[in-house]
Amino acid sequence: MNARPKYKTKQRDRLISYLETVPGQHITAFDVCEAFRQDGAPIGQSTVYRQLESLVGEGVLNKYIIDEKSPACFEYVRSASHQGPGTCFHCKCEKCGRLIHLHCEELEEIRSHLLGEHGFRLDPRRTVFYGICEACQQAEG
Amino acid sequence: MNARPKYKTKQRDRLISYLETVPGQHITAFDVCEAFRQDGAPIGQSTVYRQLESLVGEGVLNKYIIDEKSPACFEYVRSASHQGPGTCFHCKCEKCGRLIHLHCEELEEIRSHLLGEHGFRLDPRRTVFYGICEACQQAEG
């Protein structure tokens, strides 16, 4: 979906190194910039955005739009060549804002159903389920 | 989730009248502003945004964040007092951008599963399934 970088640059390497330290976590472009700033060697934010976008295109990162107002967040999935996509669904609580990762085989049914009955190939990397989490349901009665 | 209006104003009435002419369609704040501008009697955009937000809070409108870069869109569902929530899922094709409305009983299973197994009460009004639609799948081979 996106162009992949042709050149190996210092910034790109540093970015990847950083990402490897936070696998499976959700980080924003801001987080990344901040990390480098605190390292004493900032990387320009345009570069960060551009590289991040490239890495999404290469399948190294997943990108999630969790919330209309929050910044997009990225999740390191694997080094560019390895493994299939780590299937993981996300649930976002509209009340407390908590983000729940669901590694659930049964949810595969959803994909099958959508594909079989509706011809729609679901992309779990971009799909976020909104709703109310257990804790908040009990709290509200 | 949001405050509901206490006062009945001319702007609010006009907005609701307009919405009633586009049931089930997806309209943006911009569309609304435009409609009134062309009516010769514009309504301030802040007012539009605020009223729209109120109506979402009242359940009259659904609000969807279809896309990170696109404006939020609203869908008129019912007049404030009537009926239960019109259950309708949305699928957004990442390729062609098409938005598909799914009125599907079987998708209720998803809700049951999430609720039963994960304690998560899915909100179909805010959830959008991303993926690739049938046409685009065939096109790409």
Added chain:
DNA sequence: CTAAGTGCAAAATGTTTGCATACTT
């Protein structure tokens, strides 16, 4: 009369872009 709503212009926010410079190959 008081609380709520309106509308303008300005702020906020996350992301993208133009462009001159620097780096990779």
Added chain:
DNA sequence: AAGTATGCAAACATTTTGCACTTAG
């Protein structure tokens, strides 16, 4: 040398907010 990448600052687009004014109850 040619093609990319970088980084700054400025541009962007949507939504929100501050505030003085109007309107509904």
